[in-house]
Amino acid sequence: MFITGTILGSFFNVVGLRLPKNIPFTTSRSACPHCSTPLQARDLIPLFSYLIAKGKCRHCQHSISVTYPLVELITGFLFLVAYLYLGLSWEFAGASLLISLAVIVTVSDFHYMLIPNKLLLFFAATFVIYRTISPLQPWYDSIFGALAGFVIIFLIILVSRGGMGAGDMKLLGTLGILLGFKLTLLTLFLATLIGTVVSLTLLAFKVIGRKDPFPFGPSIVLAAVISYLYGFDLLRFYYDTFFL
Ligand SMILES: [Zn+2]
Structure with missing residues (x-):
């Protein structure tokens, strides 16, 4: 493998x-x-x-x-x-699709600071087919996931003016189809965490400057892979720790 x-x-x-x-x-x-x-x-x-x-x-x-x-x-x-x-398993098939998208997005976003629409459309269609064969419980959780990804980053873009782009919004919306509502929120949370830690580390070691654009796509897809594989374990750990 x-x-x-x-x-x-x-x-x-x-x-x-x-x-x-x-x-x-x-x-x-x-x-x-x-x-x-x-x-x-x-x-x-x-x-x-x-x-x-x-x-x-x-x-x-x-x-x-x-x-x-x-x-x-x-x-x-x-x-x-x-x-x-x-x-x-079927879950592994889904993971393979997700990893494929993740690697391509990372290469493209690091090299050109963009995520191609064609790529997202292809994977959005693929995720729809995948979730039709192997639906979330309930099936419309895919729709909630896609909407959540789209709307939340749209609001962040409106409020923050920069930092995140339209590509990030479409990316998280696409991932929402596969992940569903909860894991999409978890993905955004983890992505922000990863993005912040990585960019602060790079700033501290002067690899990037304060004004340099830093692509957020790679953080989103890494967070999505972690959420897909370990998301419910992480959420359970969180509930058990803070809501006993
Ligand atoms: Zn040569």
């Missing part, structure tokens, strides 16, 4: 980089961004190609961004965790 994840991760990386620029990601071959030499089969093995070539292009020796193997590694890790936690 880890290996499958790394292979998918390598594909998601390409989708995240190409989709916002409208480059087809199924037909055109990958090439070295520096010397444009097309990559061959042996350059396309997740993780290993990067390690064997020591992070350099075999032709021009230009160094290749460490984000490529990093995305493959993280995707492999997430698929492994989801599989160990859920086994081969």
